[in-house]
Amino acid sequence: MAKTAELIIDGKSYTFPIVVGSEGEQGIDISNLLESTGTVTLDFGYKNTGATKSAITFLDGDKGILRYRGYSIEDLADKSSFLEVSYLLIFGDLPSPEQLTKFTTDIKNHTMVHEDIKKILDGFPSTSHPMGVLASLFCAQTAFYPEALDPNRAAEGVYLSMIRSLAKMPTFAAWAFKNAVGHPVNYPDNSLDYCSRFLKMMFALPAEDFEIDPVVSSALDKLLILHADHEQNCSTSTVRIVGSSKASIYSSISAGINALWGPLHGGANQEVILMLEQIKKDGGDTDKWINKAKDKNDPFRLMGFGHRVYKNFDPRAKIIKKAADDVLEKLGVNDPTLEIARKLEEVALRDPYFIERKLYPNVDFYSGIIYRALGIPVDMFTVMFAIGRLPGWIAQWKELRENKEPIGRPRQIYTGANFRPYVALDKR
Numbered sequence: 001m002a003k004t005a006e007l008i009i010d011g012k013s014y015t016f017p018i019v020v021g022s023e024g025e026q027g028i029d030i031s032n033l034l035e036s037t038g039t040v041t042l043d044f045g046y047k048n049t050g051a052t053k054s055a056i057t058f059l060d061g062d063k064g065i066l067r068y069r070g071y072s073i074e075d076l077a078d079k080s081s082f083l084e085v086s087y088l089l090i091f092g093d094l095p096s097p098e099q100l101t102k103f104t105t106d107i108k109n110h111t112m113v114h115e116d117i118k119k120i121l122d123g124f125p126s127t128s129h130p131m132g133v134l135a136s137l138f139c140a141q142t143a144f145y146p147e148a149l150d151p152n153r154a155a156e157g158v159y160l161s162m163i164r165s166l167a168k169m170p171t172f173a174a175w176a177f178k179n180a181v182g183h184p185v186n187y188p189d190n191s192l193d194y195c196s197r198f199l200k201m202m203f204a205l206p207a208e209d210f211e212i213d214p215v216v217s218s219a220l221d222k223l224l225i226l227h228a229d230h231e232q233n234c235s236t237s238t239v240r241i242v243g244s245s246k247a248s249i250y251s252s253i254s255a256g257i258n259a260l261w262g263p264l265h266g267g268a269n270q271e272v273i274l275m276l277e278q279i280k281k282d283g284g285d286t287d288k289w290i291n292k293a294k295d296k297n298d299p300f301r302l303m304g305f306g307h308r309v310y311k312n313f314d315p316r317a318k319i320i321k322k323a324a325d326d327v328l329e330k331l332g333v334n335d336p337t338l339e340i341a342r343k344l345e346e347v348a349l350r351d352p353y354f355i356e357r358k359l360y361p362n363v364d365f366y367s368g369i370i371y372r373a374l375g376i377p378v379d380m381f382t383v384m385f386a387i388g389r390l391p392g393w394i395a396q397w398k399e400l401r402e403n404k405e406p407i408g409r410p411r412q413i414y415t416g417a418n419f420r421p422y423v424a425l426d427k428r
Helices: 033-037 073-079 082-091 097-108 116-122 130-139 155-181 194-203 214-226 234-243 249-261 268-281 286-294 315-331 336-350 352-356 363-374 378-402
Strands: 004-009 012-020 026-028 057-060 065-068
Touching: 004 033, 012 033, 065 073, 065 082, 065 315, 073 214, 073 315, 082 097, 082 155, 082 194, 082 214, 082 378, 097 155, 116 130, 116 155, 130 155, 130 249, 130 378, 155 194, 155 249, 155 378, 194 214, 214 315, 214 363, 214 378, 234 249, 234 378, 249 378, 268 336, 268 363, 268 378, 286 336, 315 363, 336 352, 336 363, 363 378
Parallel strands: none
Antiparallel strands: 004 012, 012 026, 057 065
16 A cells, blocks of 8 residues: 555645655655645755655765665775766666777767867956856857757767766866966877876876876776765756756756855865864864864864764765875875874774764865875865766756656745835835
8 A cells, every 4th residue: 555644734634645765765745735735845955855756876874875876886986987987877777898988989089179168268367266167168068069958859969968078077177277277278188098188187287298197096086986976965956957947968067066166065175175274374283173173162163074964974985085095105295284184084083072973084074185185276176076976967967858857946935025005216
């Protein structure tokens, strides 16, 4: 017998079906609530509202579980690659060797961007935030590929748009960085893999033989996998609600980039480095700042510890901790800020206060450390996040389109003034 939920309003009973997900999650289907009862639900921030059914990512914050299409994040980070994970998220299954080769080759064939993009880039002052530049360049693809605006575009055209998105995002990101530092841009070197190609565009100087360290490239690949999707978060929900109007993939993902830009969403690893810089500027006394974090009357909070979703531990943190250790060891970075990070990590992993409250270092803590060690400026951290999240955004946009979901239209409870007669200006 199907489960139902009963809602009683003014003594009248209404019944709504309960939908059960493949992992046992339950949701009350209130799609007909307004029609049936004349009322709506009020859920600030949509914290308790499921706006869609999705087969892409499963997340259980209480148990520390994250799976893409049923595969554990631990297995994927250990055994897979970012492009293979991208294929998995977008198309639903792991690719065969032939499918992955074609997918990788197709991406390599579209890494170049139209030269007129440089004219747009040149219009941004070097003081422009790289996320603003990235969102603008990404959305500009609608001008260069106007066929993407067709909501009824054939599957082959949609595939090409997804390939172009994955191929050009690192180019746009690297160019946003080059604009910020006032350097000439680099073009993609398609003899390299995805991450190595991006690193070369970021850091190579003209006429320079640039060597890619495999430890660094591997760490970046893992970081991108860990950020590839994370269920219906702020930026992903933004991509879906913009896409629900049948907007193009480029404008939908550009909206997601802007949502990610907000400090409450994509800026957590940036906040980690700013915190470490603050501690260093104060003299580097980690004990003092640990005690401040423990003092409930002190507004200071340790950034990069604990997680609003993962109530036990962040499964991604365990994976990226080793990559962070490998990068620091290989590069031999001598940075007082990163030494402070190591001391904070040691305390958090052994201090009963942090252990009891499950305030373990999270993925943002370690990703910030890696980016700092690589010499990536703080303003670029969220751009790196966006590169990783791109396949998830694409998969979510594609799923929404294939499911023919309706346009998003949240409701509200009006709390403004009641009807007021207009008074002419000369009589007020």
